[in-house]
Amino acid sequence: MSLKLGVPSKGRLMEKTFDWFGARGVELGRAGSEREYAGFVQGIDNVELVLLSAGEIPRELAAGRIHLGVTGTDLVREKLGQWDARVEELAELGFGHADLVLAVPTAWVDVNTLDDLDAAAAAFRLRHGFRMRIATKYHRLVREFLRETVADYQLVDSQGATEGTVKNETAEAIADITSTGNTLRANHLKTLDDGLILRSQATLFGVRRAPMDAADRATMRTLTQALGLD
Amino acid sequence: MADRAAIRAEAARLRDLFEGAGATPVETAILQPAEALLDLYGEDIRARAYVTSDALRGEQMLRPDFTVPVVQMHMAHGAEPACYTYAGEVFRRQEDDPDRANEYLQAGYEVFERTAPEAAEARVFALIFDILRPLGLRAATGDIGLLMAAVEGLRTTDRRKAALRRHLWRPRRFRALMDRYAGRAPVPASRAKLLAQADPMAGAGPVIGLRTREEILSRIKSLQEDAATPPISENEVALIDAILAVRETSDNALERLRDIAVDMPAIRPAVERLARRLEALSARGIAVESLDFEASYGRTQMEYYDGFVFGFYAENRPDLPPVATGGRYDALTRQLGGGREIPAVGGVIRPGLTLQLGGGT
Numbered sequence: 001m002s003l004k005l006g007v008p009s010k011g012r013l014m015e016k017t018f019d020w021f022g023a024r025g026v027e028l029g030r031a032g033s034e035r036e037y038a039g040f041v042q043g044i045d046n047v048e049l050v051l052l053s054a055g056e057i058p059r060e061l062a063a064g065r066i067h068l069g070v071t072g073t074d075l076v077r078e079k080l081g082q083w084d085a086r087v088e089e090l091a092e093l094g095f096g097h098a099d100l101v102l103a104v105p106t107a108w109v110d111v112n113t114l115d116d117l118d119a120a121a122a123a124f125r126l127r128h129g130f131r132m133r134i135a136t137k138y139h140r141l142v143r144e145f146l147r148e149t150v151a152d153y154q155l156v157d158s159q160g161a162t163e164g165t166v167k168n169e170t171a172e173a174i175a176d177i178t179s180t181g182n183t184l185r186a187n188h189l190k191t192l193d194d195g196l197i198l199r200s201q202a203t204l205f206g207v208r209r210a211p212m213d214a215a216d217r218a219t220m221r222t223l224t225q226a227l228g229l230d
Numbered sequence: 231m232a233d234r235a236a237i238r239a240e241a242a243r244l245r246d247l248f249e250g251a252g253a254t255p256v257e258t259a260i261l262q263p264a265e266a267l268l269d270l271y272g273e274d275i276r277a278r279a280y281v282t283s284d285a286l287r288g289e290q291m292l293r294p295d296f297t298v299p300v301v302q303m304h305m306a307h308g309a310e311p312a313c314y315t316y317a318g319e320v321f322r323r324q325e326d327d328p329d330r331a332n333e334y335l336q337a338g339y340e341v342f343e344r345t346a347p348e349a350a351e352a353r354v355f356a357l358i359f360d361i362l363r364p365l366g367l368r369a370a371t372g373d374i375g376l377l378m379a380a381v382e383g384l385r386t387t388d389r390r391k392a393a394l395r396r397h398l399w400r401p402r403r404f405r406a407l408m409d410r411y412a413g414r415a416p417v418p419a420s421r422a423k424l425l426a427q428a429d430p431m432a433g434a435g436p437v438i439g440l441r442t443r444e445e446i447l448s449r450i451k452s453l454q455e456d457a458a459t460p461p462i463s464e465n466e467v468a469l470i471d472a473i474l475a476v477r478e479t480s481d482n483a484l485e486r487l488r489d490i491a492v493d494m495p496a497i498r499p500a501v502e503r504l505a506r507r508l509e510a511l512s513a514r515g516i517a518v519e520s521l522d523f524e525a526s527y528g529r530t531q532m533e534y535y536d537g538f539v540f541g542f543y544a545e546n547r548p549d550l551p552p553v554a555t556g557g558r559y560d561a562l563t564r565q566l567g568g569g570r571e572i573p574a575v576g577g578v579i580r581p582g583l584t585l586q587l588g589g590g591t
Contacts, residue, residue, distance in 0.1 A: 081325035081326060082325075082326060082328070105435075105437070105438050105439055105441070106434060106435040107431075107434045107435050107436060107437040107438065107443070107446065108441065108446060109424060109430045109431060109434050109446065109450070110424060110430070110446055110449045110450050110453060112418070112420035112421070112424070113418050113420060113421075115406075115418070116420075116421070118403075119393065119449070120441070120449060122392075122393070122396060123445065123448075123449060124441060124445070127445060128440065131272065131273075139276070140277075140325070143273055143274070143276065143277050144277075146273075147274065147277075148400055148402050148403055149400075149403055151272055151396060151397070151400070152272060152396075153272070153273055154268070154272070154273050155273055155276075166438050166439040167438045167439065169439060169440050171439075172439050172440060172441055188435050188436055188438050193418075193420055
């Protein structure tokens, strides 16, 4: 057996993760060609690198198929019910910062708070005959966030280019991640004053009840010491 | 946990008892079109029900309760008055509590009747009370109609009343709105700034999406009107609080509410309904002097009930959900009736719980 570490398989998130581990004496890298999703680990024995889409890491952690994984807080909270009973946050890695926010058109000068959004949603439903649509891929988080404050809305699924849905009239408002707010502004959208749903960053998660043999446990101790997490 | 066959037999026994009390047995599909349920409950239903879909019929939900399909069936082709019973599985999505069942049986009894609403309420409650009597449960009762009447009676604008009515079932939001309308909570800074502007749309950028400039201006106008509206008086706020605080045995609760109605005559018809209901319950052998009444009961979790509400609880098992729940849901028949409506009251028992608590024979 070996300890399995799940890491995003491409892009800046992968590179920054490699850097973070490298700075702590654990060298991670991709093996073979650019296209091959295989990796290597140097500086510690019995740790296996598993390259995965960041979106699949929560599921793999919950299933116990990996022992450790790097992904965004937003994805873990969206995809895992009772997330804090199933995984623990071992370290915030200090990059991949993104806020999940609720945004409406800048032209809605009358809507700056959730309270305003609720009232506007009620009037919208009367006028248009359907509930105001909020485009997002974070269904659970948004629903939970709005449960006590806003009625008369519906979520519509948007897996990409969410900021464009309002202009395209497939949604009236959006809930999406933003790091600088530039994309929101470019699409004539603004964040509500109390519309911050979650602050997210790349985080190293560990499985709470993972099946591990004695060798794996020893490897885990060595790794957490190397990473300065104990 | 009792086995499934035993629970099914218990459900059949309950349905037989309901049938013996004059109900017609009915069946409903397990897969329900999602549209009606979504329209009724809004987005929250997706957190509580399982949604599935196919390319032909679109979104379907695994039946989260029987009430909606039974009402739809009755509104489509039911004779009046009508009384139905059913037994079968309901499905509830559980993402936060692994100990809560996501599939269980319900046996229910529903009465659609225009005359003597209090008698119908007493009939449903007493029937379930008698069936559950051997289990020694605590009955909780309430009446959403009191708070509704109190809101209607407030001396304030229709717009404020409508907002309070929309949030009757969200106690925190209701409280926040009351605080705002009573002038207890400060006006948000962003709104004060908006109302102070001569041309609020200056520098607003392009109007994108379906919500029009005219809709935005119309809301600004209503915000201006609201800012000029006098606050709801401290006296009226105190009366609403007094109603929500009523928590006594039913006979004492009635006296207390009659006292409150002296200062708030708008609730008098609702209080007299409560009085007639208690008489009807007494006539069916229920001891109202030991029956709990809580004016705020049913404000969470029971959002289609709009009058009398009740639940039965195993007091020594606080970990269990209510063994039975029910109430009046006139507004639901209006929403599903396509222009028609009929007063309706009903209740359900969970056979899995009656068995677990040692009942069933």
